[in-house]
Amino acid sequence: MTSGQHTPPRASLATWPTPLEPAPRLAHALGLGADDLWIKRDDLIGLGGGGNKVRKLEWLCGAAVADGATVLVTTGASQSNHARLTAAAGARLGLDVVLVLAGSSGSSSSGNLALDGLFGARVVWAGEGDAGTLATAAEHVAQRLRREGAVPALIPFGGSSPVGARGYVECARELLLQAPELNTVVTALGSGGTMAGLVAGLSPDRVLGVHCGAVPSPATTVSALATPLTDTPCPPPALRIRLDQVGAGYGTLTEPVMSALTLAARTEGLVLDPIYTGRALAGLTAAVESGDITPGQRTVLLHSGGLPGLFGHPPTLARAEEGLTDG
Known part of the structure; x- marks a missing residue:
């Protein structure tokens, strides 16, 4: 380093x-x-x-907490391991979590999505698109959260x-x-x-x-x-x-x-x-x-x-x- x-x-x-x-x-x-x-x-x-995402989230969430964040916002595919572990990290740290996922509601409800719900994350479905499309949707979500008085931290795609x-x-x-x-x-x-x-x-x-x-x-x-x-x-x-x-x-x-x-x-x-x-x-x-x-x-x-x-x-x-x- x-x-x-x-x-x-x-x-x-x-x-x-x-x-x-x-x-x-x-x-x-x-x-x-x-x-x-x-x-x-x-x-x-x-x-x-x-x-593996937990290793990344230790550093990303540490920075978010230091900045006074109250909610984590991240992106991923519908079965994203990163999204699931961001939801778990938020639960551990007492932070709300919003997941901006590719696809649409009802397309799947098992695997990682079931755990997302168990950890208490909210999901915003962004439709089909690449990482750039998801990032734009996540920024819109963050802007809305700020208007509502929250302090969002944008966690990058894959925690990378x-x-x-x-x-x-x-x-x-x-x-x-x-x-x-x-x-x-x-x-x-x-x-x-x-x-x-x-x-x-x-x-x-x-x-x-x-x-x-x-x-x-x-x-x-x-x-x-x-x-x-x-x-x-x-x-x-x-x-x-x-x-x-x-x-x-x-x-x-x-x-x-x-x-x-x-x-x-x-x-x-x-x-x-x-x-x-x-x-x-x-x-x-x-x-x-x-x-x-x-x-x-x-x-x-x-x-x-x-x-x-x-x-x-x-x-x-x-x-x-x-x-x-x-x-």
């Missing part, structure tokens, strides 16, 4: 560090050595069902900003203590902040991001988020990013991802989600097949959570139920 930078306030939302667990049966199935593959269990972060990415600089420090000999951390690349923090804390050559289709220019996005956090320039060409797991788009289930979900479940009892962690493992599988990751290297797969989203993804549920057999 750049020396002399002002350190923003940080909210306490979880207990650290998260576990680093071996995955020998999964490693063997991928063609790696039994001690080569480990799982960083950020799905076990306690707040709100767990997940240089402030939020500090959470994964901290994760990088944890990993260096838990596995100082690690070669590569493999992570899903959604809104970019998770990979950016890891890159800032570890260096670009030790982080492999697997693009999930959430942003149009993943390398540029990660570079812009990581650069303010490090003394070393981080240009887009220096980043290791796989672009081959997006398939037909962000919300779609692909065969490599379904295979990854099944493999993790049946070798380690490990549940992944079809949008992020499933793509991360599919990308790791492809990296082993291409020789980008080889036996004898200490590799860490970041489990960034997302289990509730599995229950809001009907195609994946249907495929999973096909695996049921009569006793």
